[in-house]
Amino acid sequence: MRKGEKTKQHIIIKSAELFNKKGYAGSSMQDIINVTGLTKGGIYRRFSGKDEIAIEAFQYSGNKLKEMFVEAANKEHTALKKIIAICSVHMDTVNNPPIVGGCxxxxxAVESDDAYPSLRQHTVGAFEDFTSFIQTILNEGIKSGEFRKEMDTESVASFIVSALEGGVMASNLMKENKHVEVVITQLKVLLHAYQKRE
Structure with a gap:
């Protein structure tokens, strides 16, 4: 990797941590300069402004989290266990979040409203990708005979992602992991109900 590419990657990584902790609106270009240790010119030589940095930083964080989900899923051999393993990446969201600053x-998603349409578009895409990933695993579970065919995998996948994100939010708000733990426990109950009975 060339020096210019390394510098750009450094900006993305440090900005991703910054935005994830302070939010997009709460972070200024001066904050980016401070966390990267670069000059204003050093930043603007590689990015047109904060919007461009925010999108690349979000994509970087999202890709890192997706890698963790895939790695967790690949360690398991049933659809149910794969999904629980994915959710368990957030098990210690309060003390040891998978990404610095949280999910x-x-x-x-909380911040990207109509004021930041381009960031919102990327967030919607990430939500759809995550839901699709879960749905693919559910469909594989049906194909392998683990789950019954009447499962509506689209709605179940949406429920799983929404429940997990809600559990992460509640745990971070209350500073206790029990809300993520409750979600994972209830998802196990839900998925067991869809398993084929011998």
């Missing part, structure tokens, strides 16, 4: 999807 980038949740944090950005």
């Amino acid at each position: 980038p999807l949740l944090n950005t």
Whole structure:
């Protein structure tokens, strides 16, 4: 990787942590300069402004989290266990979040309203990708005979993602992981109900 590319990646990584902690609106270009240790010119040589940095930083964080989900899922051999493993990436969201500052999807979704249309568009895409990933696993579970065919995988996938993000939000708000734990427990109950009975 060339020096210019390394510098750009450094800006993205440090900005991702900054935005995930302070939010997009709460972070200024001066904050980016401070966390990267670069000059204003050093930033603007590589990015047109905060909007461009925010989008690339969000994509970086999202990709890192997705890698963790895929790695967790690949360690399991049933659809149910894969989904629980994915959700368990957030098990210690209060003390040890998978990404510095918490879940980038949740944090950005809360902030990316009509004031930031381009950021909102990327957040919607990330939500759809996550839901599609879960739905693919559910469909594989049906195909393998683990789950019954009448499962509406689209709605169940949407419920799983929404419940998990809600649990992460509640745990972070209350500073206790029990809300994520409750969500995972209830998702197990839901998915067991869809399993085929011998």
